[in-house]
Amino acid sequence: MSALLSSPILRRTLLALVLFVVSVFAIDLLSGFRQGQVASIAYLAIAAGGLTVLTGINGQLSLGHGAFMAVGAYTTALLLGRWENMPLLLLLLISIVVTMAVGAAVGVAAARLHGPYIAGATLALAIAVPALAIHFKDTLGGEPGLRVPTRDVPPLADDALFFLTGTDTGTMQWLATVSVACLIVTFLLLRNLSESRVGRRWRAVRDDPVAAQLAGIDLGRSRVLCFVVSTATAGLAGSLMAMITRIAAPSGFNLVLSLTLLMAVVLGGLGTLTGALIGAVLLSLLPTFVTNFGSGMGLSDLQAAELAPLVLGLTTMAVVLLAPAGLVGSLLRWRQQARLSRS
Amino acid sequence: MLELDGVTSRYGPVTALQDVDLVAEAGRITAVLGANGAGKTTLLRTISGLHRADAGTIRFDGRDITRLSTDQMTRAGMAHVPEGRGVITELTVKENLRLGALGRSTHRDAVSIDDVVDLFPILGDRSNALAHTLSGGERQMLVIGRALLATPKMLLLDEPSLGLAPRIVSQIFGVIRQLVHEQGLTVLLVEQNARSALSIADVGVVLGLGKVVAQDDAAILAADENLRHAYLGY
Amino acid sequence: MQLINTILGGLSLGMVYAAFALALVLIWQSTRIVNFAQAPMAMVTTFIALTLIESGMNYWVAFVAALVAGFVLGALVERLIIRYVDHDNHINPVILTLGLFIVLHAVAAVIFGSNFQSFPAPFGLTGFSVGDTTFNLTPTSVFTILIVIAVMALLRLLFLKTDLGLTMRAAAFNQEVARILGVRVNRTLTLGWALASVVGSLSGLLIAAGGLVHPSYMDGVVVYGFVAAVLGGLDSPAGAVVGGLLMGVTLSLVSGYLGSGLVPLAALIVLVVVLLVRPGGLFSTSTERTV
Ligand SMILES: Nc1ncnc2c1ncn2[C@@H]1O[C@H](COP(=O)(O)OP(=O)(O)OP(=O)(O)O)[C@@H](O)[C@H]1O
Ligand SMILES: [Mg+2]
Numbered sequence: 114m115s116a117l118l119s120s121p122i123l124r125r126t127l128l129a130l131v132l133f134v135v136s137v138f139a140i141d142l143l144s145g146f147r148q149g150q151v152a153s154i155a156y157l158a159i160a161a162g163g164l165t166v167l168t169g170i171n172g173q174l175s176l177g178h179g180a181f182m183a184v185g186a187y188t189t190a191l192l193l194g195r196w197e198n199m200p201l202l203l204l205l206l207i208s209i210v211v212t213m214a215v216g217a218a219v220g221v222a223a224a225r226l227h228g229p230y231i232a233g234a235t236l237a238l239a240i241a242v243p244a245l246a247i248h249f250k251d252t253l254g255g256e257p258g259l260r261v262p263t264r265d266v267p268p269l270a271d272d273a274l275f276f277l278t279g280t281d282t283g284t285m286q287w288l289a290t291v292s293v294a295c296l297i298v299t300f301l302l303l304r305n306l307s308e309s310r311v312g313r314r315w316r317a318v319r320d321d322p323v324a325a326q327l328a329g330i331d332l333g334r335s336r337v338l339c340f341v342v343s344t345a346t347a348g349l350a351g352s353l354m355a356m357i358t359r360i361a362a363p364s365g366f367n368l369v370l371s372l373t374l375l376m377a378v379v380l381g382g383l384g385t386l387t388g389a390l391i392g393a394v395l396l397s398l399l400p401t402f403v404t405n406f407g408s409g410m411g412l413s414d415l416q417a418a419e420l421a422p423l424v425l426g427l428t429t430m431a432v433v434l435l436a437p438a439g440l441v442g443s444l445l446r447w448r449q450q451a452r453l454s455r456s
Numbered sequence: 457m458l459e460l461d462g463v464t465s466r467y468g469p470v471t472a473l474q475d476v477d478l479v480a481e482a483g484r485i486t487a488v489l490g491a492n493g494a495g496k497t498t499l500l501r502t503i504s505g506l507h508r509a510d511a512g513t514i515r516f517d518g519r520d521i522t523r524l525s526t527d528q529m530t531r532a533g534m535a536h537v538p539e540g541r542g543v544i545t546e547l548t549v550k551e552n553l554r555l556g557a558l559g560r561s562t563h564r565d566a567v568s569i570d571d572v573v574d575l576f577p578i579l580g581d582r583s584n585a586l587a588h589t590l591s592g593g594e595r596q597m598l599v600i601g602r603a604l605l606a607t608p609k610m611l612l613l614d615e616p617s618l619g620l621a622p623r624i625v626s627q628i629f630g631v632i633r634q635l636v637h638e639q640g641l642t643v644l645l646v647e648q649n650a651r652s653a654l655s656i657a658d659v660g661v662v663l664g665l666g667k668v669v670a671q672d673d674a675a676i677l678a679a680d681e682n683l684r685h686a687y688l689g690y
Numbered sequence: 691m692q693l694i695n696t697i698l699g700g701l702s703l704g705m706v707y708a709a710f711a712l713a714l715v716l717i718w719q720s721t722r723i724v725n726f727a728q729a730p731m732a733m734v735t736t737f738i739a740l741t742l743i744e745s746g747m748n749y750w751v752a753f754v755a756a757l758v759a760g761f762v763l764g765a766l767v768e769r770l771i772i773r774y775v776d777h778d779n780h781i782n783p784v785i786l787t788l789g790l791f792i793v794l795h796a797v798a799a800v801i802f803g804s805n806f807q808s809f810p811a812p813f814g815l816t817g818f819s820v821g822d823t824t825f826n827l828t829p830t831s832v833f834t835i836l837i838v839i840a841v842m843a844l845l846r847l848l849f850l851k852t853d854l855g856l857t858m859r860a861a862a863f864n865q866e867v868a869r870i871l872g873v874r875v876n877r878t879l880t881l882g883w884a885l886a887s888v889v890g891s892l893s894g895l896l897i898a899a900g901g902l903v904h905p906s907y908m909d910g911v912v913v914y915g916f917v918a919a920v921l922g923g924l925d926s927p928a929g930a931v932v933g934g935l936l937m938g939v940t941l942s943l944v945s946g947y948l949g950s951g952l953v954p955l956a957a958l959i960v961l962v963v964v965l966l967v968r969p970g971g972l973f974s975t976s977t978e979r980t981v
Contacts, residue, residue, distance in 0.1 A: 174781055176788070222962045225969075228780045229724040229924070233916040234961055236726070240913050241954035248951025368909055369795070372788050379785050412800075419799040426792030430771065433786045437776050506866060530872035538870060546863040547856075555860050558853055559872020606872065 122305055129301045134277070136293045140286055141278040148289040149357070150397060155292035156353040158393035159299050161377040162386050163346025168375070169384025170307055171339040172319030173223060177235035179371030180242035181344045183361070184212045185351025187246065190259040190361035197262050201291065205352050212348025213341050220340030224333045239371040243363035258362025261355045292353050299346055300386050306342070307386075315339050369422060376429045382443065399425060457482035457610060457642045458503070463512030465495075465502045472498040474666045476512070480610070480659075485636055485643040487657035487674060489650045494663040496646040497539050500612045503644070504536035505529050517609065530559045535608035539615050539646075542599040545588035549579055549598060552587055556602030572601035575631055593624045600628060604635070610642040611635075617649055629656050654678040695817075695826035696946040697939055702831035704938020705838040706893045710915030711922065711930035711937075712842065713890035718924050720862035720882040721772065726787040729912035730794035731767070731887055732894025735760040736903055737802045739895060740809055749812055756895055757888050764887025768880045798905040811900030834896045841892060842931060845885070849927075858882055910954065914941060917961045923971025933972070 140148055164178050188208040192199055219238060223231050246253040253259065266274075266287040274282045274290065282290075306312055317325040318335050326332055355361045377396045381388020400421035407417030436443035458480040465473040472495045480486040488496050501507040503514060505526040514522045521529060530536075544552055553569050573580035576597040582590065590598060596616055603611060613632070617625040633656055635641045647653030654660055660677040662670040670683055677683060710728065717725045725731075739756035743749060767790065775786050813829035849855035860868040861878040868875050893915070894908055901907075918937040922929020937957070944956040964972065 168781065172781075174784060176784075222966065226962075226965055229718075229784065230920065230965055230969075232724065232726075232784050233913070233920060234958065234965070237913045237917065237954060237958035237961055240910060241958045244951045244954045248949055368906070369792065372792055375785065375788065376792075415804060416800045419796040419804070421796075422792050423796035423800070426789045426796060429789035430786055430793065433782050433789065434771070434774050437779070437782055504870065506869065526869035527872050527874050530870060536870045538867070542867055542870070544860055544864045544867055547859065551856055551859075554853070554856060555868075555871045555873070558857060602871070 121308070125301055125304060129297045133294055133297050136297075137274065137277055137290055140289050140293065141274075141280055143286075143289075145283065145285050148283075148285045150401075152285065152289040152292045152353070152357045154393050154397045155289070155296040156350040156357065157374070157377065157397055158390045159292075159296050159353070160347050160350035160374055161381070161389040161393045161396075162296075162300055162303055163343040163350075164374055165378045165381070165384060165386060165389040166303055166307060166315075166346075167339055167343035168378055169382075170312060170319065171315040171336060173336060173340065174232050174375075175223075175235045175340075175343070176232055176371050176375060177219075177238035177242075178343070178347045178374050179366045179368070180235075180238045181212050181216055181347035182351030182354060182370070183242045183246065183363075183366035184215050185209070185348030186355035186361040186366070187253060187259065187351075188212070188348070189352040189355040190254075190261045191252070193262055193264070193356075194259060197264070201264075201267065205295070205349060208352035209345050209348045212351065213345045216341045216344025216348075217337065220337040220344070221333075223340055224336035235371075236368075239368050243366050246361075246363045246366075254362070256363060258360050258365070261359045261361060263359060264356070288353070288357050292357070295349060295353060299349065300390075303342075303346070304386060311338070373422075373425065376425055379429055380432055382445070385445070396425070457517060458644065459515040460503070461513045461515070463502060463514060464510045465498050465507055466510050467498075472666050473502060473509075476663075476666075476668055478661055478668060478671065480642060480644050482609075482642050483636065483640045484658040485632070485645055485656060486659045486661060487650075487653040488644060488646045488661045488663060489653060489677075490663035492648075493665075495666040496663055497614055498666075499663065500536060500538075500614050500644070500646060503529075504534060504612060506536070527559070530606060530608075533607075533609035534612065535603035535606050535610070536612040537599050537603045537614060537616065540618065542602075543587045543590065543595045545586065548584050548586055549590065550583045552598055552602050553579070553605055556605035559606045567604050567607055569605065572605060575604075576601050593620045596620060596624075596628065600631070608641070610644065612644050612646075614646045615648055616645070617647065617652065625652065632656070650684070651678070691823065692946065696942050698826045698831075699946075700939035700942030701935065702827075702834045702938070703942055704935035705835050706896045706934075707911070707914050707918045707937045708931040708934025709838045709841065709889050709893040709896070710911055711918035711934045712845070712927055713886040713893070714915055714919045715922070715924060715927050715930040716882055716886040716889070718919070719927075720858070720879055721768075721783075722777065723772065723775075723783040723787065724916065724924075725883075725886070726784065726912060726916075727767070727790035727794060728887070728890045728915070729894075729908035730791050730798065730905070731760065731763055732890045732911075733903070733905060733908045734794055734798055735763065735887075735891040736809065736894040736898045736908075737798055740807060740898075740903060741802070743810060749810060753812070753895060757891055760887045760891030761884045764890075765880050765884040767887070768883035772883065773876070773879070795905050802905070804905050806902040806904045809898040809901060809903045815900045830899050834899070837892070838896070841889060842927075845889070845927070854881075913954065914957055917957050920961060921964055921972050923973055926971070926973060929971055929973045 140151060143151065160178060160182055164175060167173050167175055185208045188211045189204060192204055192207060223234060226234055247255055263284060266282050266284060270287065271282050314330050314335050317328065317330060318332055322332055358365065373396060377392030378389055380395060381392035403420045403424050404417045407420040408414065460476050460478040463473055463476045464471065476499065488499060490496050498507060502509050505524055509522055513520055516532065516534060521532065524532065553572060557569065578594055579598060579601055582594065587595065587598060600616065616628055632643060636643060645653055645657060654674045654677060657674040660672060660674045661668060662677065662683060670677060713728055714724060717723060735756040738759045739752040742752035742755055771786065771790065775783050777783065811830045813833050815828050815830055817824045817826050817828050819825065849859055857868065857873045858878045858881065860871065861873050861875045865875050893911065897911060914937050918933035919930045921933030921936060940960060941953050941956060945953050
């Protein structure tokens with residue numbers, strides 16, 4: 114047993130399993146509204162996790178990850194529109210693969226760009242993809258977007274969950290469970306990947322491209338690989354988002370979504386998955402909280418709805434100026450320093 | 457003219473200057489000598505405010521300037537000619553010179569661009585060329601000429617002879633000496649080449665690992681065998 | 691005929707992109723920051739103009755007031771925010787301007803509302819006609835072209851002929867040497883941001899003329915302006931102008947012949963192709979870094 118636990122990969126896998134079982138019970142206890150919140154935290158965290166790896170570990174900035182989520186979401190919407198009963202796993206897998214293909218194309222270009230250029234190119238992407246959805250009205254549904262049919266809980270999963278929790282599984286509960294499972298698997302994979310040889314190469318490329326190249330790392334290939342991995346998570350997140358929100362529409366994937374994702378990553382601190390998760394939690398809970406606060410203060414609904422991005426933007430700016438390592442990063446660093454000065 | 461009292465400068469954990477006391481008297485040339493990494497450049501950067509002193513005070517012309525910003529120092533009459541790349545390469549020779557005149561302090565008769573061209577005729581010929589087309593020696597003449605246009609009371613020179621042919625070095629040193637004698641300019645001269653620096657300086661200061669290890673008349677320093685071997689390397 | 695009209699439309703649009711690109715280049719040169727918040731900054735000043743016009747003020751007074759507001763806003767942004775960002779890491783400045791982007795959007799939506807509002811044009815919006823063919827060149831677009839040319843000429847004069855312009859260029863090229871020469875670098879940086887913001891605001895006002903404004907009506911322009919600036923090499927004001935015109939005409943052709951939904955994609959393709967073929971922009975003579 115102790116030999117088993119000494120391998121970090123096995124230890125993490127075990128922890129992931131435990132986490133999953135615990136969350137199955139936890140989700141079961143929540144109200145439908147809370148289950149929806151959990152589901153949306155999960156898909157945001159998945160996308161933010163992928164972006165964290167790209168920006169924090171590999172040093173590539175993407176302002177266009179919302180666009181990759183859109184690719185995942187539209188793929189899911191199209192597939193479900195055609196084959197309503199497609200197995201979930203297959204559906205997610207195809208959405209991921211399609212997004213990865215688009216990601217590879219963009220990544221090849223992005224890998225050769227740097228600094229502000231890559232920021233500008235991905236910004237253009239963030240605007241281009243929703244515009245395409247509007248342009249190709251017939252297939253992609255134009256401005257109103259594509260509706261995503263609600264799916265029944267697969268009987269096998271229903272039975273399994275009943276066996277665990279002793280209650281019937283509602284649609285939202287099912288989606289929340291799936292999203293959390295995806296989140297756990299994604300983070301597990303990203304974590305292991307970032308500590309593997311590949312992850313060390315990514316860091317080397319970020320820290321000193323010239324030295325990395327001299328050490329025999331193919332910069333381009335390393336950057337493209339990281340980009341593709343990161344877009345895979347965005348595709349998964351988009352696919353889940355489409356099923357949870359039951360729609361894939363251009364307005365859902367506007368520039369603000371891409372920027373918001375980036376802010377989750379920054380808030381959490383570039384480079385830590387925990388940070389990405391915390392950023393995602395803040396990001397999904399903040400709007401409701403701030404909007405309620407705004408309404409309470411006597412703002413109109415429309416105005417109150419704008420308070421959330423306002424607070425988000427201000428917080429991000431404050432973090433960049435005052436705690437450039439991000440909230441989590443700064444806390445970690447602070448703890449480390451405290452420990453150092455004690456010893 | 458310039459007085460440093462217990463000046464300490466650090467770059468993070470590296471202490472580049474430690475407790476430096478130094479006086480540069482008006483109308484004289486003070487040479488600062490020392491091996492690579494001794495802290496000479498840091499000394500000039502600390503004086504001109506490009507680097508903040510971590511401790512100590514710096515007085516210039518009777519006034520505490522420790523906390524002044526670089527541009528304020530320039531307008532107070534201090535001209536810093538930095539090591540190596542002091543030329544703004546994207547501007548023309550003429551524009552570089554014009555900039556020098558803009559930072560003018562008003563205590564002496566203005567030097568005009570024509571005066572500088574008289575000193576260094578090549579600058580007149582290349583007046584409209586971009587400064588990045590100049591050779592190393594031409595650049596050095598440009599930065600010195602530009603510093604003179606600000607009509608400073610004091611000139612901080614960081615290795616003006618670096619990479620120059622001996623003939624050009626003696627031309628530049630000749631110009632400096634002439635300005636000191638005719639106009640009472642005060643000079644703090646950092647040099648790697650101790651022998652030639654001591655030959656034009658009145659006073660010498662030797663830095664070793666950020667500390668002043670000797671400070672005396674140039675002639676006495678030049679005659680001190682031990683010092684020469686230990687710190688000046690000739 | 692349609693071709694000529696599409697190109698004419700592209701020219702006046704291109705002038706606006708050129709102005710916007712120029713604003714980006716001014717800031718890039720002096721602070722090595724791409725100011726993605728330039729778009730919402732221009733949006734806010736355009737809304738200020740609209741509010742003044744709706745309260746009964748003369749169009750031109752409001753126009754000038756918006757430019758002045760742009761000046762103040764640019765100066766404030768530099769002085770209060772940009773100055774404190776840690777430049778060591780190229781990601782921080784980008785995130786900061788994007789944060790500002792979101793904040794300004796939200797503030798505008800709260801104050802001015804988030805629905806579309808029409809913005810008046812200074813001159814007519816019907817094209818000149820010769821015989822019975824009407825050209826897509828309206829008095830307003832002539833005004834757009836002329837005022838952008840005038841502003842560019844003024845900026846050129848400022849930078850090349852005045853002492854102030856010289857110090858601004860010196861501070862942009864080499865801050866440390868500029869300080870040594872007595873330039874108050876902080877002040878010139880603030881002024882640089884302020885001027886850039888005026889030019890950005892001008893492009894905002896010109897895009898809005900005779901059209902609809904909305905908190906995100908400038909979002910596309912920041913992309914097209916950025917691409918235009920990159921076409922010119924991001925470091926060259928003249929390049930930004932040429933890049934802007936090229937973008938205006940190209941995007942106008944794409945929009946006219948293929949559909950407006952493809953315009954952002956076209957911009958992306960132009961950007962990527964240019965960067966891959968000539969990483970330093972169309973007019974660069976040196977090659978950029980390769981890693
Ligand atoms: N920016 C910096 N960051 C960290 N350390 C520095 C920095 N600049 C100088 N140092 C260190 O401070 C010390 C003094 O450097 P300085 O440049 O003042 O030496 P110097 O006497 O001018 O040498 P040289 O003759 O080679 O020009 C050196 O040990 C150097 O490594
Ligand atoms: Mg030195």
